[in-house]
Amino acid sequence: MSIQNNLLEIKNDLPGHVTLVAVSKTKPVPDLMEAYDAGQRIFGENKIQEMADKHEQMPKDIEWHMIGHVQSNKVKYMAPFVSLVHGVDSLKLLAEINKQAAKNGRIIACLLQMHIAEEDSKFGLDESELQQLLESEEFKHMENIRVTGLMGMATFTDDETQVTKEFTRLKAIFDSLNELPTTNNLQPSTLSMGMSGDYKIAIDCGSTMVRIGSSIFGSR
Template structure:
């Protein structure tokens, strides 16, 4: 089946309330353009340099999402164009995004990454760190970011019960968040679910899924 057909099949299976991010990391621009021509406008990359290269070559109506772990010293390269940064896991990173967004006269959308997996290698905030960040005076002062919600990655396992439990945990953290009286905080997004578990994630309340191999095929 063609890449475009894979995309259309997945789109047809998603509820209208769920946004599809086509995870295009390591894939050539020709593959991305095939998906673009089939109507996809949101692409997710996990390496900033690769995303910059593709942004330069591709149509400018694409929304670029940074879905990988972000080093603060690399934020400046994507600040002119990135639409949403999924993996914000520290106040320091948020401050750097705010600073670089201001330099580019932009507001950059962010999701706060919550650690929900059992693996130690996954990045993210725990609930205490999340609450400290959200109640910090520093956050109130940031005029060039907008926090749209939360992101999480489940444990890489075949145990669907465990994955479901982790997704439900992220949803419960999201549901407990209080709306803050700040202009830079509008909660409407839960980014969870990838090729192997996105249907389960949607059942658990996901509003944004990150799908790569089911569209583009496996990575070498």
Template sequence: MSIATNLLGIKTSLPEHVTLVAVSKTKPVSDLMEAYEAGQRIFGENKIQEMADKWEQMPKDIEWHMIGHVQTNKVKFMAPFVSLIHGVDSLKLLQEINKQALKNNRIIDCLLQIYIAEEETKFGLDQDELASLLTSNEFKELKNIQIVGLMGMATFTDNKDQIKKEFTQLKTIFEKTKKLKSENCQIDILSMGMSGDYQLAIECGSTMVRIGSSIFGGRN
């Protein structure tokens, strides 16, 4: 099946309120352009340099999402163009994004990553860290970032009950956190779900899914 066929099949199955991020990491520009020609405008990359290279080569109406773990020293390379940074998990990283956004005269949208998986390898904040971050004075001073939502990744397992439990937990945190409004925090995106579990994620309240292999095929 072609990329365009895969993409349109997924798009027609998604509810209207759910945003599709096409995870295009490691894929060549020709593959991304096939998805673009089929109407896709949001692409997710996990390496900043690769994303910057593709941004330079591709049409400028694309929204680029940084979905990988972000190193502070690389933020400057994506600050001129990135639309949304998914995996933000520390005040230090937010301060660097804020600094680089200011240099580019922009406000950069971010999702805070919440730790929900039962795996040591996943990054993220727990509920206490999230609350103390969002209510801290240091956070409120950041004028060039906007927290627009939360994201999380479930444990890599075939146990659907466990995945559902983790997604439900994140939805509960999301509903609580939505009430914490400030000038730089208006939470309305809940990003959870990937190729293997996005339907379950949507049932649990996800408003943004990150899908790669079901569109582009397996990784190169």
């Protein structure tokens, strides 16, 4: 199967309200261009330097999403162009994104990463940390970021019941976020959950954005 065929098959399978992020980390530019030529415009990378290099080489109508864990000292390299940062898991990181966005005269959209998996290896906030962040004075004064929703990763397991439970919990947290008054920097509309192995379950649980790599580009 070609990248183009894989992509079209997945897109035909997705409901209209679900956005597809093609996870292109470690893949060479010609592979990304094959997806681009098939109509894909949103690509997800997990290393800022690799994303910046690809951004330099590829068409400028691409939306670049940072989907990996972000180190604060690297934010400045993506601030000029990144469209959405998926993995914001601390107030400190959000403050750095806000600072670098201001330097570039931009407002950068961010998703707050929630820890929903039973594995300790995953990053993310718990519900009380989310509440503390949103209620902090520092957050309220950030003018160059916009929190547009939440992101989370389920436990890596074949147990669909557990995955469903974790995604359902994240959807409930997302719904509670939507009950808060929207402000300039809090406008939740995106729930990013689901990858190649579990995106169908994620969509059934309410995901509006899926991150799919190996099912498009082949295994790494």
